[in-house]
Amino acid sequence: MTITEQVQETVEQADLVNKVQSILDFLITETSELEDEREHAVKTNQPVYHQAINNNIKQIYVTTSTLLAIRNDIESMHDDIQRHINKEKSASVQSANSTDNA
Incomplete structure (x- = not known):
């Protein structure tokens, strides 16, 4: 087995793409729930709560974008x-x- 094949086996065993995808799936679910809560905050006129939810959505967006870049690098x-x-x-x-x- 060549060194490159050993590296490939090690990378495949780490299963990084699936681990990153699991986190991305979780964040997508969280974003969906936050969007529902944001809608409720707007309807009930709770601007502070609405802003806090917006901040959380922005943080998830940054995290998701970073994880997508990592997944692309792994691939x-x-x-x-x-x-x-x-x-x-x-x-x-x-x-x-x-x-x-010869």
């Missing part, structure tokens, strides 16, 4: 690792072929 890293593995395999096959031809 890109997976693609890079796979590309390196394919290069190593190709180089290994070429090396074996050149040895056989």
Whole structure:
């Protein structure tokens, strides 16, 4: 097993994409609930409560955006690792072929 394949296995075992996605799913649920509460705060004329909810929604937005960027980086890293593995395999096959031809 090559070093690159070991790295790939380690990354896959960490399952980072699914962990990040779980947090994103939770935040989406929280945002939905906050939007319902914000609507109630507007209807009952509670501006302080409304503003606090808006602040929470903004914080969730920033957190969600950051997690999406992390998820994209992880997916890109997976693609890079796979590309390196394919290069190593190709180089290994070429090396074996050149040895056989000698």
